[in-house]
Amino acid sequence: xxxxxxxxxVGAKRGGAEKYxxxxxxxxxxxxxxxxxxxxxxxxxxxxxEVSVHPVRLRPLPGLGWLRTYRFAAASEQILRQLDVxxxxxxxxxxxxxxxxxxxxxxxxxLHASRDRFQSAIPRCLWTAGKLLSxxxxxxxxxxxxxxxxxxxxxxxxxxxxxxxxxxxxxGIPPERIxxxxxxxxxxxxxxxxxxxxxxxxxxxxxxxxxxxxLFVARNYALKGLQPLLEAFALVVARYPNARxxxxxxxxxxxxxxxxxxxxxxxxxQFLGFVDDIRxxxxxxxLFAFPTFYDPCSLVVLEAMAAGLPVITTRQNGAAELLTDSxxxxxxxxxxATRQFTHRLRRLVGNDxxxxxxxxxxxxxxxxxxxxxRLKELxxxxxxxxxxxxxxxxxxxxx
Numbered sequence: 001x002x003x004x005x006x007x008x009x010v011g012a013k014r015g016g017a018e019k020y021x022x023x024x025x026x027x028x029x030x031x032x033x034x035x036x037x038x039x040x041x042x043x044x045x046x047x048x049x050e051v052s053v054h055p056v057r058l059r060p061l062p063g064l065g066w067l068r069t070y071r072f073a074a075a076s077e078q079i080l081r082q083l084d085v086x087x088x089x090x091x092x093x094x095x096x097x098x099x100x101x102x103x104x105x106x107x108x109x110x111l112h113a114s115r116d117r118f119q120s121a122i123p124r125c126l127w128t129a130g131k132l133l134s135x136x137x138x139x140x141x142x143x144x145x146x147x148x149x150x151x152x153x154x155x156x157x158x159x160x161x162x163x164x165x166x167x168x169x170x171x172g173i174p175p176e177r178i179x180x181x182x183x184x185x186x187x188x189x190x191x192x193x194x195x196x197x198x199x200x201x202x203x204x205x206x207x208x209x210x211x212x213x214x215l216f217v218a219r220n221y222a223l224k225g226l227q228p229l230l231e232a233f234a235l236v237v238a239r240y241p242n243a244r245x246x247x248x249x250x251x252x253x254x255x256x257x258x259x260x261x262x263x264x265x266x267x268x269x270q271f272l273g274f275v276d277d278i279r280x281x282x283x284x285x286x287l288f289a290f291p292t293f294y295d296p297c298s299l300v301v302l303e304a305m306a307a308g309l310p311v312i313t314t315r316q317n318g319a320a321e322l323l324t325d326s327x328x329x330x331x332x333x334x335x336x337a338t339r340q341f342t343h344r345l346r347r348l349v350g351n352d353x354x355x356x357x358x359x360x361x362x363x364x365x366x367x368x369x370x371x372x373x374r375l376k377e378l379x380x381x382x383x384x385x386x387x388x389x390x391x392x393x394x395x396x397x398x399x
Contacts, residue, residue: 158180186370
């Protein structure tokens with residue numbers, strides 16, 4: 001099958017969708033499909049030579065950076081119309097496609113979830129007003145309309161049942177045009193020696209054998225729940241002073257450093273900033289906390305499980321559908337369920353045998369969540385979508 005992928009940026013260091021697009025392109029090419037990629041930027045070394053890259057070049061428009069996303073989608077359409085492909089698979093914020101692979105979920109669902117992180121009405125209203133007035137958000141809404149509300153809707157491939165429900169709720173996508181295929185783990189680059197990596201990581205960050213390291217990884221600390229995590233962690237430290245929290249993924253951590261200071265956690269929290277290679281962080285930690293306000297199906301949760309870490313996440317994470325509560329980790333009702341969150345953290349921090357057993361269960365379960373398995377499901381679905389699209393085109397031509 002000849003498949004074109006359309007996404008603005010590709011690269012493991014940019015985010016979940018950007019990382020998944022690279023993994024998918026590699027896997028599709030390895031499986032013998034002809035893969036084209038229409039993108040604005042591709043990180044060096046991400047793709048094999050078999051993947052044909054069609055770069056989208058945008059002339060800089062000083063002061064109009066908020067238009068870039070729309071300009072990319074429009075320029076992509078022009079290139080895609082010239083390609084001889086069986087199927088166009090779009091990612092976020094593009095509209096010329098047969099199928100839409102949703103890694104990030106509907107934009108409106110993310111906005112609603114982001115609003116919920118504010119506990120008081122005034123900041124919630126101010127944040128909402130800012131989004132309504134933002135030119136960038138106008139662009140996003142315009143792209144949504146072109147993508148889902150004009151012409152023929154694409155077939156949506158949602159990464160969880162939660163996300164599929166959101167597409168029905170916010171865009172009116174009928175059930176027959178939605179498929180659920182969970183995100184898959186790319187296991188092609190494991191650590192050569194996890195034990196040595198653990199020792200080196202813990203020595204570098206001054207963690208003793210008695211310390212229990214809780215890991216949090218995200219690019220967007222606000223949306224992924226670092227504030228409620230710090231509040232719950234302060235209650236954990238009061239009982240278990242050997243608990244340590246490692247925060248990494250972003251350099252924009254000033255407000256959270258100040259929050260940790262206010263909570264008396266200065267000695268118990270380390271802010272690692274952006275980390276090039278997250279694998280040693282997994283190897284050096286003991287459990288993974290990801291109290292997200294919204295995530296259609298978090299890859300980092302699956303990666304933590306594969307590394308043998310029990311996880312705590314929320315029902316607002318589609319990846320929670322892949323966990324068995326109290327077996328592979330814990331699923332809490334919301335990031336602000338502080339009492340429930342604290343109780344689950346304490347159970348894992350305070351019981352080494354329980355934590356290790358749960359980590360082994362998580363690692364074993366993660367073997368069933370690989371990209372190879374998901375790819376078979378995805379290719380079968382894409383082949384069906386391509387056949388339906390060809391049949392409908394012939395019908396229109398005959399008419």
